[in-house]
Amino acid sequence: MLNFYTAQQSQRIDQYVTSNLSISSLLLLKRAALFAFNTLTLHYPKAQKYIVCAALGTTVVML
Numbered sequence: 001m002l003n004f005y006t007a008q009q010s011q012r013i014d015q016y017v018t019s020n021l022s023i024s025s026l027l028l029l030k031r032a033a034l035f036a037f038n039t040l041t042l043h044y045p046k047a048q049k050y051i052v053c054a055a056l057g058t059t060v061v062m063l
Contacts, residue, residue, distance in 0.1 A: 005013065017023050036052045
């Protein structure tokens with residue numbers, strides 16, 4: 001089961017990771033988009049199109 005976080009919780013996590021683990025916001029964004037895409041393909045393998053839109057502070061997933 002996936003855990004979901006509020007926007008405020010996500011911002012705190014992002015701030016902690018970028019400040020304490022030396023991971024840039026851009027790399028964190030790329031990892032989030034890749035995770036979203038991999039999760040979609042795992043759960044919806046027969047979908048013909050996947051769209052993952054990601055921007056700093058936001059990741060939107062559409063089938």
